[in-house]
Amino acid sequence: MARKLIFVTGGVRSGKSSFAEELAMHTASITGGPLHYIAAGQASDDEMLFRIKRHQKDRDESGFNWTTWEKPTALHELSESFKQNDIILLDCLTTLLNNEFFHSESFNNREFQHELIYSIKEGIIQILNACDTLIIVSNEVLNDFLGESELVLTYGKLLGHLHQFITQLAEEAYLVEAGVPVKMKGEQTA
Numbered sequence: 001m002a003r004k005l006i007f008v009t010g011g012v013r014s015g016k017s018s019f020a021e022e023l024a025m026h027t028a029s030i031t032g033g034p035l036h037y038i039a040a041g042q043a044s045d046d047e048m049l050f051r052i053k054r055h056q057k058d059r060d061e062s063g064f065n066w067t068t069w070e071k072p073t074a075l076h077e078l079s080e081s082f083k084q085n086d087i088i089l090l091d092c093l094t095t096l097l098n099n100e101f102f103h104s105e106s107f108n109n110r111e112f113q114h115e116l117i118y119s120i121k122e123g124i125i126q127i128l129n130a131c132d133t134l135i136i137v138s139n140e141v142l143n144d145f146l147g148e149s150e151l152v153l154t155y156g157k158l159l160g161h162l163h164q165f166i167t168q169l170a171e172e173a174y175l176v177e178a179g180v181p182v183k184m185k186g187e188q189t190a
Contacts, residue, residue, distance in 0.1 A: 003128045006135045007166045007185075010176035017055060017091055019174065019181050020137045024089045025064050033085040033132050037068045038078065040096040055091070072099040075123030079130050086131040093138035093162060096120065101155055108154070117158055121165055128169070136166055140175065 006023060010016035028035050037059060041052055059066045071078055075096060082088060090096070097120065106112035128134045141159065167173050172186035 003131065004133045004172075005124075005128055005166070005170045006133065007138070007163075007170040007173040008135060008176060008181075009138045009140045009163065009174070011140055014140075014176045015179035015181075016137055016139075016174075016176040018058070018179075019176050020089055020091065020135050021055075021058065021062070024087050024133075024135055025062060027133050027135075028064060028087045031085065031087065031132055033087045034083075035064050035066045036082065036086055036088045036131075037066050038075070038088060038090040038127075039068055039070050040072050040090070040092055040099060042072050042095075042099065072096070075120060076126055077123075079123065079126035082127060082130040084130070084132060087133045087135075088127060088131050089135045089137070090124075090127075091137040093120075093136055093166070094141065094159060097155070097159055097162065101158065102151075107151060113154065113158060117161060120162060124166065124169075138163060138166075 006020075008016050008020040008023070024035055027033070039052070039055075041048060056068070059068075069078055069081070073096070075090075097116075100116050100120070101107055101113075104112060104116075124134070124136070138159070141156065167185060170185060173184045174181045175184050176182070
């Protein structure tokens with residue numbers, strides 16, 4: 001059975017997470033499938049804690065029941081947790097990659113980078129194959145100047161590789177700027 005993958009990207013605080021939550025709730029209202037939220041974020045500072053609490057509050061007040069999975073690393077470990085009618089929102093890929101990449105002593109090792117990308121791709125494929133709809137949110141950081149740090153440039157390359165991989169698999173892809181989603185891939189609706 002074909003599964004549906006939707007990719008939502010945009011700048012920091014562009015409204016992409018809110019848009020992705022709306023997409024998930026709309027899909028659940030049509031299919032009747034349960035909603036799941038895979039949270040990759042960790043409360044590393046007060047600002048991140050505030051953002052996490054705000055997103056939790058938004059989901060709690062949405063009128064829909066969400067099951068939240070705190071999973072900052074090892075995405076593939078969740079694949080057995082879902083059923084074929086589930087609607088899953090992963091927020092966000094950028095944070096997931098950050099958690100895996102920057103917290104390793106091996107970040108400049110090409111074999112580590114290859115294994116990391118492979119692991120994230122496999123996790124995405126496994127979860128996609130286990131559910132009805134997977135919505136992945138990511139930050140569009142590649143339009144900004146990444147500096148000259150080899151570490152940051154490598155991170156940007158890995159993220160770009162993941163974005164291309166996901167977009168190739170996705171039925172729909174959106175770029176959200178200033179709260180306005182622009183459909184970049186998929187059938188256009190009038």
